[in-house]
Amino acid sequence: MYNPNKIEEKWQDRWDKNKVFCIKKSSNKKKYYVLEMFPYPSGNLHMGHARNYVIGDCYARFKRMQGFNVLYPMGYD
Numbered sequence: 001m002y003n004p005n006k007i008e009e010k011w012q013d014r015w016d017k018n019k020v021f022c023i024k025k026s027s028n029k030k031k032y033y034v035l036e037m038f039p040y041p042s043g044n045l046h047m048g049h050a051r052n053y054v055i056g057d058c059y060a061r062f063k064r065m066q067g068f069n070v071l072y073p074m075g076y077d
Contacts, residue, residue, distance in 0.1 A: 020064070024069070029067055030067075030069065031068070032068035032069065032071070033071050034063065034071070034072045035056075035073065036055070036056035056072070057072075
């Protein structure tokens, strides 16, 4: 059975331990900046919201996995 609380706790702990979303000003990694449109009230939640924000979030993660020092000022995790 799908238990979102258990799954979220597992992955958030792992991200915290590995400092996945931390950047260092003095990093020797090549810098990369990902910016998508900021959230704004536009009615009820719909699939268009996911399309706008998930793509930027995935791309920022992809660039981190490639070894970039990514600044992603807005992400949903």
